[in-house]
Amino acid sequence: MEIKELGEFGLIDRLTKDIQPINSSTIMGVGDDAAVLNYTNKETLVSSQMFMEGVQFDLTYIDMEHLAYKVAMIAMSNIFAMNGQPRQIIVSLGLGKRFKVEDIEQFYAGLNKACTKWNVDIVGGDTTSSYTGLAINITCIGEAAKEDVTYRSGANETDLICVTGDLGSAYMGLQILEREKSVYYQQVQEYNNKVKEAQNNKDERRLEALRQERAAIEDFQPDFAGKEYLIDRQLKPEARGDILNQLREAGIHPTAMIDISDGLASELKHICEKSHCGCRVYEKNIPIDYQTAATCEEFNMNLTTAALNGGEDYELLFTVPIGDHEKIDKMENIRQIGYITKESLGSFLIARDGNEFELKAQGWPITKD
Amino acid sequence: MEIKELGEFGLIDRLTKDIQPINSSTIMGVGDDAAVLNYTNKETLVSSQMFMEGVQFDLTYIDMEHLAYKVAMIAMSNIFAMNGQPRQIIVSLGLGKRFKVEDIEQFYAGLNKACTKWNVDIVGGDTTSSYTGLAINITCIGEAAKEDVTYRSGANETDLICVTGDLGSAYMGLQILEREKSVYYQQVQEYNNKVKEAQNNKDERRLEALRQERAAIEDFQPDFAGKEYLIDRQLKPEARGDILNQLREAGIHPTAMIDISDGLASELKHICEKSHCGCRVYEKNIPIDYQTAATCEEFNMNLTTAALNGGEDYELLFTVPIGDHEKIDKMENIRQIGYITKESLGSFLIARDGNEFELKAQGWPITKD
Structure with a gap:
């Protein structure tokens, strides 16, 4: 069905008519000039991120449902990275002419799946036309008790650096998708x-x-x-809210936290800059999946580079006081990869052979060549 | 300067380094995974809107500074339309290759101007590349005491319908800009x-x-x-936060409220639908500026159509109990244009000659032909 048959308001009604908010903080969702929320006695966390076709995603690899799931997970991951709980999202879509009502319904199906997983309410949806491809913006709102909010700036000398899951797999998934496309x-x-x-x-x-x-x-x-895991990591990332519960149950309060969207090196640099400290990370401790290693070999790529700079893993990177060493050691899905130093010592990777390499940050390319 | 010389993080640092939050609700602005806000004992209002080049704006008419001012005002207008105070905005930009650092700095200059006017903090800025034109998303966050939040759904039979400023002028400004472009x-x-x-x-x-x-x-x-006012209305709209103060000082609590982005008819329909009521609006009472009327004549366009369907005025449309009639009568910049009826009576414009015309809603065209 063509979108113009419904019009802007008809489309939004159709997409949002079955949405029933489940969070007590959602006072009023879709349907007015703004969503009305209540975060009394909590800190409100808000993050907003834009995704452009051809830059952050390629619709030849990913369908609308997976795309929506992925962008929603990325948005929620930003809230988890503050040690908070995501509660609401607002979606803006800029739609090129080629998109049909069914495409947008698929997109909302993916959003609903991601939101159901973490009990998040869709409280707003703006749609507009676009002269070109698809533009998506997701705003995610969440909450945390004041004492729980974890900034990038809280790391201290001697803190342990921890990372969840494994790294580089989403990036190698992308390499495979690009190869198959070519x-x-x-x-x-x-x-x-x-x-x-x-x-x-x-x-x-x-x-x-x-x-x-x-x-x-x-x-x-x-x-x-044999690469299913890597494809899944690229197309269907999962935000690591589960880890926050694990840490809470173990009585661990992370001192600094960030999610890994641009690669481990980049995120470590952010923590070090904001915390005014340095770090040492052991190459041998970086968690890497077997499929990632095998695929790097097949592509003749450097495994550590994939893990350090690959990005899109959406794992959590955090620091804890050194006293939590044993507790962390017993926890599944968390690996200690190094430690925080004073700022003057800089940020370095210690390679398997003992050599030290300075870590460098890199973001999304913001202009395409 | 080319954006790639700075990179994503360098650009954001440059744009946001001088930002000093002024609101007590802003705990932490730019620089982490999410902004941290505190809205204890208030309702939090959140609105998010996307603006695409060639659809919502045309850079042959408007420069980056005015564009930023305009989109920020539109975003704040959504919060005012809930009878709330905007406090923070988060900006996402998708930037085509042709944009330079100086363009983005101009954009931020416009944002700052709009934010300074209403004491709003910029608490987040995402930038990405775009394969095509400019994509902008603005999320605006604000607050209101629970008893002050004004929904579209609160209008009651016999309530007076009020509108601020004048209507149709932004639309006629656009007509002149398009004529001069051609x-x-x-x-x-x-x-x-x-x-x-x-x-x-x-x-x-x-x-x-x-x-x-x-x-x-x-x-x-x-x-x-002779058309300066119309051009200003199109390129430099002002959100009507001033009216909320006036109403508060006069002890008036609006029952329903919305801002006029798509045109009076469309917004009236929204209030009627959400409030399950009908309305009567008098053509002769719709506030119209002299320049709007003169330009409609020059363009051989219907003046009432421009005022009803023109859009982009960002004036406030609201209803008040009939008992407030005299108070409203004394207030500058507010005009009573009609009254709310039961739902079964429908929504009609009463023309100067006494004929009744049904009001119809229309949104932004969401696909371009």
Whole structure:
């Protein structure tokens, strides 16, 4: 169905009519000039992030439902990274002409899935047209008790540096997706060349044979065998709210925290800058999945670079007082990878061979070349 | 300066380094995974809106500073429309390759101007690249005492319908801007045709003469004489926070409120739908500026249509109990335009000649043809 058949208000009504807020902090959700929330006796956490087609996502890899799930998880991850609980999201969509009502419904299905997982209410949805691709902005609102809010700036000398899950897998998932995309485009190009040649030769039998081949090309199945975990990490990241509960139950109060969106090195630099400290991280301690290692070898890429700079893992990076060493040691899904130093000592990776390499930050490329 | 010389983090640092939060509700602004706010004993109001180049704005009319001022005012207007005070904004920008650091600095200058006017803190700024034009998302956060929050749904039968300022002027401003743009493009096209003709004729003297003319074309000055107010209304709208103070001082509690972004008819329909009521609005009472009326005549357009459906006025539309009639009558900048009826009576405009016309809603076109 064309979006213009419904109009802006009709579309929003259709997408949001079944939404029933579940959080007591949601006083009024979709349907007025602003959402009305109540965060008495809590700190309110707000984060807002934009995702542009062709920059943060490629709709040849990811469908609308997974895309929505991913951007919602990324938004919630920002709240978890403050040691808070996400409670509401507001979605803005800029929609190119090619999008149909069904696409947007799929998108909302993905949003709902992500929101249901973490008990988050959708409290606003702005839609507008776009002359080009898809633009998405997600605002996530959450809460934390004042004493729980964990900033990037709280790390202290001798604190242990911890990271959840494993790193570099989302990035290697992207490499595989890009390879399969280029294999597909190569097949299409070769096919088109054969058709052109047959047309030039006016070879009707060959053209008929090529017509038969066409379905096979269109039915291209990317080869993800043995790499399912990496593809999942790229297309369906999970925000690590589970870790916050684990830490709370263990009585651990992280001193600084950030989520890993741009890569471990970049996030470590943020913590060090804001906390006015340095760090040492052991290459051998960085958690890496077997599939990540195998795929790096296959692609002839440096494994540590993938883990340090790959990004999009949405794992949590945090520091804890050194006294929590044993508690952390017993916890699943958390690895101690190094320690905080004074600022004058700088930020370094200690390689397996004992050499030290300075850590460098890098963000999203903000202009495309 | 090219944005890539600074990188994402360098750009954000440069733009936000001088920002000093002034609101007590701003615990932590820019620089972490989320802003940290405190709204104890207040309702938190949150609104988020996307603006796409070529759809909501045209950079041939408006410079980056005015654009930022405008989108910030629109965002704040959403909070005022809940009878609340805006306190913080978060800005996301998707930047095409053509934008330089200086453009973004101009944008932030406009944001700062708007924020200073209403004591609002910039507490977050996400920037990303865009493959195409400029995409902007503004999230505005504000507060209101629980008893002050004014929804669209609170209008009651016999309530008076009030509107601030005047209507249709921003829309007529847009008509003038579009006319001047087309005059300019026509001049450019005629000039290019003359150059082509001279080139075909190899007429060097004519080409030299045309080269002299070029500066005059490039120096095109749009003709806004006598229309300054309309241009200002389109390019520099002001959110009507002043009215909320006036109402409070007069002891008036509006029963329903909305801001006029899509046009009076559309917003009236929203109030009627949410409040389950109908309305009667008198054409003769709709406030219209002299320049709006004169320009409608010049463009051979229907004045009431411009006022009803023009949009972008960002005036406030609200209802008050009929007992407030005299108080409102004494207030500057507020006009009583009609009254609320039961739902079964429908929503109608009463024309000057006594005929009744049903009011219809319309939003932004969400797909461009």
